[in-house]
Amino acid sequence: MGVPPSSNSRWKEIVTGKKTYTLKFLAAKILLGRLMRNVKADGSADNVSKAVAELHAIYTKNADNASAKEDLQTMFG
Numbered sequence: 526m527g528v529p530p531s532s533n534s535r536w537k538e539i540v541t542g543k544k545t546y547t548l549k550f551l552a553a554k555i556l557l558g559r560l561m562r563n564v565k566a567d568g569s570a571d572n573v574s575k576a577v578a579e580l581h582a583i584y585t586k587n588a589d590n591a592s593a594k595e596d597l598q599t600m601f602g
Contacts, residue, residue, distance in 0.1 A: 526598055527588070528581065528585045528588050528597060529597070531577055531578060531581040535600060536581055537573060537577055539580065540561060540564050540573060540576040540580055541561075541568070541573060542564075544600075546596070546600050548599075549592040549596055550584075550592040550593040550595070550596045551592070553583050553584060553587075556580065556583055557580060560576040560579060560580060561576075563576060584597060
């Protein structure tokens, strides 16, 4: 499975905490925790978009990582 486009609404659901998953890719897990705190503090559309872009970028950069692939399968099935 490839990395779904950042325009996929699931990314927004993930960074806003509407959908939660147990992630295996440690770097993304740490990043997501920070992004969710930032979005909780400032839920503006611009801030959510930045968070989506950051999370999408880490998965795109690490698309060959086995844990990242597992996470994408879990989140986007």
